[in-house]
Amino acid sequence: MGRGPSSAYLxxxxxxDHGSNDTSAARLDWRPGRLEAFSDGVFAIAITxxxxxxxxxxxxxxNPLGALLKLWPQYLAYIVSFxxxxxxxxxxxxxxxxxxxxDWIVVRINLLLLLAVSILPFPTRLLAEFLSHxxxxxxxxxxxxxNLLLAVFLLSLLWRAALxxxxxxxxxxxxxxxxxxxxxxxxxxxxxxxxLVGLFLPxxxxxxxxxxxxxLLLPIRHRSAARPSTxxxx
Amino acid sequence: MGRGPSSAYLxxxxxxDHGSNDTSAARLDWRPGRLEAFSDGVFAIAITxxxxxxxxxxxxxxNPLGALLKLWPQYLAYIVSFxxxxxxxxxxxxxxxxxxxxDWIVVRINLLLLLAVSILPFPTRLLAEFLSHxxxxxxxxxxxxxNLLLAVFLLSLLWRAALxxxxxxxxxxxxxxxxxxxxxxxxxxxxxxxxLVGLFLPxxxxxxxxxxxxxLLLPIRHRSAARPSTxxxx
Amino acid sequence: MGRGPSSAYLxxxxxxDHGSNDTSAARLDWRPGRLEAFSDGVFAIAITxxxxxxxxxxxxxxNPLGALLKLWPQYLAYIVSFxxxxxxxxxxxxxxxxxxxxDWIVVRINLLLLLAVSILPFPTRLLAEFLSHxxxxxxxxxxxxxNLLLAVFLLSLLWRAALxxxxxxxxxxxxxxxxxxxxxxxxxxxxxxxxLVGLFLPxxxxxxxxxxxxxLLLPIRHRSAARPSTxxxx
Amino acid sequence: MGRGPSSAYLxxxxxxDHGSNDTSAARLDWRPGRLEAFSDGVFAIAITxxxxxxxxxxxxxxNPLGALLKLWPQYLAYIVSFxxxxxxxxxxxxxxxxxxxxDWIVVRINLLLLLAVSILPFPTRLLAEFLSHxxxxxxxxxxxxxNLLLAVFLLSLLWRAALxxxxxxxxxxxxxxxxxxxxxxxxxxxxxxxxLVGLFLPxxxxxxxxxxxxxLLLPIRHRSAARPSTxxxx
Numbered sequence: 024m025g026r027g028p029s030s031a032y033l034x035x036x037x038x039x040d041h042g043s044n045d046t047s048a049a050r051l052d053w054r055p056g057r058l059e060a061f062s063d064g065v066f067a068i069a070i071t072x073x074x075x076x077x078x079x080x081x082x083x084x085x086n087p088l089g090a091l092l093k094l095w096p097q098y099l100a101y102i103v104s105f106x107x108x109x110x111x112x113x114x115x116x117x118x119x120x121x122x123x124x125x126d127w128i129v130v131r132i133n134l135l136l137l138l139a140v141s142i143l144p145f146p147t148r149l150l151a152e153f154l155s156h157x158x159x160x161x162x163x164x165x166x167x168x169x170n171l172l173l174a175v176f177l178l179s180l181l182w183r184a185a186l187x188x189x190x191x192x193x194x195x196x197x198x199x200x201x202x203x204x205x206x207x208x209x210x211x212x213x214x215x216x217x218x219l220v221g222l223f224l225p226x227x228x229x230x231x232x233x234x235x236x237x238x239l240l241l242p243i244r245h246r247s248a249a250r251p252s253t254x255x256x257x
Numbered sequence: 258m259g260r261g262p263s264s265a266y267l268x269x270x271x272x273x274d275h276g277s278n279d280t281s282a283a284r285l286d287w288r289p290g291r292l293e294a295f296s297d298g299v300f301a302i303a304i305t306x307x308x309x310x311x312x313x314x315x316x317x318x319x320n321p322l323g324a325l326l327k328l329w330p331q332y333l334a335y336i337v338s339f340x341x342x343x344x345x346x347x348x349x350x351x352x353x354x355x356x357x358x359x360d361w362i363v364v365r366i367n368l369l370l371l372l373a374v375s376i377l378p379f380p381t382r383l384l385a386e387f388l389s390h391x392x393x394x395x396x397x398x399x400x401x402x403x404n405l406l407l408a409v410f411l412l413s414l415l416w417r418a419a420l421x422x423x424x425x426x427x428x429x430x431x432x433x434x435x436x437x438x439x440x441x442x443x444x445x446x447x448x449x450x451x452x453l454v455g456l457f458l459p460x461x462x463x464x465x466x467x468x469x470x471x472x473l474l475l476p477i478r479h480r481s482a483a484r485p486s487t488x489x490x491x
Numbered sequence: 492m493g494r495g496p497s498s499a500y501l502x503x504x505x506x507x508d509h510g511s512n513d514t515s516a517a518r519l520d521w522r523p524g525r526l527e528a529f530s531d532g533v534f535a536i537a538i539t540x541x542x543x544x545x546x547x548x549x550x551x552x553x554n555p556l557g558a559l560l561k562l563w564p565q566y567l568a569y570i571v572s573f574x575x576x577x578x579x580x581x582x583x584x585x586x587x588x589x590x591x592x593x594d595w596i597v598v599r600i601n602l603l604l605l606l607a608v609s610i611l612p613f614p615t616r617l618l619a620e621f622l623s624h625x626x627x628x629x630x631x632x633x634x635x636x637x638n639l640l641l642a643v644f645l646l647s648l649l650w651r652a653a654l655x656x657x658x659x660x661x662x663x664x665x666x667x668x669x670x671x672x673x674x675x676x677x678x679x680x681x682x683x684x685x686x687l688v689g690l691f692l693p694x695x696x697x698x699x700x701x702x703x704x705x706x707l708l709l710p711i712r713h714r715s716a717a718r719p720s721t722x723x724x725x
Numbered sequence: 726m727g728r729g730p731s732s733a734y735l736x737x738x739x740x741x742d743h744g745s746n747d748t749s750a751a752r753l754d755w756r757p758g759r760l761e762a763f764s765d766g767v768f769a770i771a772i773t774x775x776x777x778x779x780x781x782x783x784x785x786x787x788n789p790l791g792a793l794l795k796l797w798p799q800y801l802a803y804i805v806s807f808x809x810x811x812x813x814x815x816x817x818x819x820x821x822x823x824x825x826x827x828d829w830i831v832v833r834i835n836l837l838l839l840l841a842v843s844i845l846p847f848p849t850r851l852l853a854e855f856l857s858h859x860x861x862x863x864x865x866x867x868x869x870x871x872n873l874l875l876a877v878f879l880l881s882l883l884w885r886a887a888l889x890x891x892x893x894x895x896x897x898x899x900x901x902x903x904x905x906x907x908x909x910x911x912x913x914x915x916x917x918x919x920x921l922v923g924l925f926l927p928x929x930x931x932x933x934x935x936x937x938x939x940x941l942l943l944p945i946r947h948r949s950a951a952r953p954s955t956x957x958x959x
Binding site for chain 4: 064
């Protein structure tokens, strides 16, 4: 009675026993499954809708190949947004993989993250349209950068909220937690830096966003060192 | 033979034993899984398609930033519809989470709910288009409100039908059932009130819809009181 | 070696033991899960894309409410296609619910069914566009009818192929099999009849399609008789 | 500490024991489930978005049926792309079905594959638009062919990477592995051959792509020989 209306949707406190012995408690918590399914849907649609804005302009008949090559701003915008949604999806899967259950705060932060991801086709289209225009280019580069920053920030917030609220599976060791925490952070600084660059050099900023995203996607550092240590586990 | 054609799709009566001992009965019932997967798909697509209607108009070249700011009706419509689909999804996940299985009535009500959700991009676009027009604004605000009302009403109906037909998992205690029931109701009155407001002050109505939706999304009341009592459970 | 390339994707013969004791065989068969997930995605997207073609025409400013009412052909086309995809989804879920596993033929028939479902937004849009035109109306009504017929035919074929190839779970009793078989058939005759009507009275045909679909969706007959007999099972 | 940031997302080395006795290791690996769900979403959306570009041109009023028949380039492009995405989905499901878990390389290759699949609506639309134009036809046929080739190549790469990195379930026997390997290869040569044909005879090339795809989809060879040998297993 005193629990408030929210608990009818989602329990607000972490369950104390993480084993599934207490089947009643386990059933009444939200497993991450449904949140993953809905999020996967939004990620998959947003990443696939991007292609709708890649289209040749009227007048291509004069030079079809040239008309295709002239679309490079659209390809660039497409690649940046595709890579970012891909990176956010990988990060999201990495987070929910560690979660034992989700609570109402995490569900709401996740909804905000999906908002940031699903609106991304708009600044992507904006960049493709505005890139040939002097001041339009600047506006579009900054708007896109703010959107990318927001998505990565909310991803990071999702992880921190899950940690703070005790939703992470107890078997996950501290090292793995701190690795994921460190992994989610540097992108933020990178996007902020290139948004500032975008005030003066919008095209450089967009290429910068792509580099930051690729750095999130491709963990090149320490890779050779990584293998021996993972085998320790087995 | 006498069971009628519908039972070939879905059994019409609730199963008496909810344990999964009787594996034959358990297998022949519909678990909520497939219904959740299809619904998640529709929710995810509807919420992501909303962005397709956020677009700058021709003539932005004169003032790119101004062209972006002039899109505020589109942003407002986007936020209202995004938040509503998000709230309906959370409510839907809350309902199916408690269900032991689904029957043919629930599947049909769910299909109607998905109709109400998947058509939402249309009044959303309508509002963005009509908002600058005196009488158009009124029409669009009322149509959007009716659509939101329909979605939340069908969500509530889904829960009541599931309750009445004995589809809720027997371990769910009465308190949780009544909490979810109470939680799904107030939105209805809120939307009706603001639809009436929309007859005279359409823009106020739209902001009102957003407030009703945010009240559904953010359970602020009782939250501080909620925590101690949930710990009782553990 | 002699098994041919197809078996690398999907085993071609039904497994003899349907229990999951032989874990190796069970693992190497395709459970319906992945086929359901992909199909649910296509169903969900096709049913949600329909809304993109519901849009007011330029010139609505003169009479916004009238412009909305003038869209009735689009609403009608939307409802027919939405209801049909919904009915096909319910039928599809009914079929895969009974399947123990799927083989390569069923996966290919399913792909054809998804083709018929995912192309449906095209004749839907056609009907909405052509309905005000004398001979266009006839063409659109027949094309839509053929598409609906194809979808329901392929659904029926999917079930028959699954039956013939021994993919149905052995615990499903003959009565349930024959009920689902009978349930999937009458739609075919209904669509054919109304396609012929469409040659002369296109609008009547479209309303007819809707009635056939609603008959598939709403199992009104025998419903009162159904309840007692289903309780026999428990 | 020395494992590097990537391992916070995905373990980089294959787990040595594939049984699920070591529950801790099993939980910290990525099962293919989430990758399948996201990929299914992208496949389903890309295959369904293709229909958005099938539309009658203005001026259909003069001859509605003729306007429909004149759309044959759009139907052809639609069928080629639909069949290819279908074939890639079947191949993808065949691959992940054999995987015990996925690692970071496989997730990245999979993301590239999804890029190739989700961009396919663009060359599909291009072909439909350019087919009536002399040199445009050639450009469009080659671009489409390169996209199809890229998708099938990345699918093949995904399988080889999974094999090389020990991600395949140990119970899968060598014969099945080599069957799937051989099955994924011939498409590559076929697409390359028809891309070269496309330099001179673009329409022949497009029909050729369709034939290569259908050969991937329909395993006609050895089918009669396949049945006896599969029954050996039982």
